[in-house]
């Protein structure tokens with residue numbers, strides 16, 4: 001009997017503590033801990049952030065289940081962001097991160113849902129390519145007129161969500177400069193510079209389409225002082241998400257036009273401070289230029 005029990009015990013122990021179970025048990029624990037860390041739950045209020053493991057340039061989505069219909073606000077690293085209703089008592093805030101942020105802990109606090117809810121994420125570092133630029137003077141630094149117009153456009157936060165699903169590429173042609181590229185000017189690292197968008201190489205005249213639905217909220221022309229940006233279109237997708245298109249040869253829309261995803265906006269050109277024809281597309285969330293790639297391949301709702 002004792003022998004039988006020992007054998008049974010050894011066999012059970014063998015079955016239970018195989019290496020595989022150890023590994024999957026460990027992975028399940030890690031997954032559980034990371035989910036718990038990215039979610040705050042108290043009563044019927046819950047706050048969730050994704051991605052749980054963001055990197056520089058990512059947009060962090062915060063989903064809030066509240067007890068009432070009053071809109072909460074979200075504070076991340078001392079900045080306050082709006083949250084918009086996506087269903088009864090359910091809200092969503094979009095938090096931008098950029099190459100200028102410091103990797104490490106992101107502290108997120110949700111206010112306006114009773115007791116403040118807090119959660120923390122780890123913002124991962126990311127290696128961006130660098131370019132060396134040697135300036136020899138000449139060329140426009142841009143005009144106050146264009147910067148005032150462009151800054152006001154980037155700061156837009158309008159209440160209705162106009163985009164739907166994944167963003168599409170705004171023009172054919174390959175990407176020539178990705179988001180986030182850093183620069184050295186005359187051998188010195190430019191602390192505040194990063195490429196605030198994606199460049200597509202294409203010939204002058206190639207069509208540009210809206211990557212998502214929105215409302216045309218900016219049209220600027222080189223002839224009217226857009227010396228650096230060149231001919232420019234800005235599309236407001238709503239709720240703090242805006243797209244800007246630079247260096248166009250032609251503009252086919254006017255301010256106030258409502259455009260659908262894929263609708264023609266204008267054509268690629270080489271206007272403004274550029275050396276050759278290309279489209280620069282910048283995607284901004286609450287005033288900050290974020291990496292459009294996650295918006296192209298995943299959807300933010």
Ligand SMILES: [Zn+2]
Pocket residue numbers: 177195197198199279280281
């Ligand atoms: Zn560019």
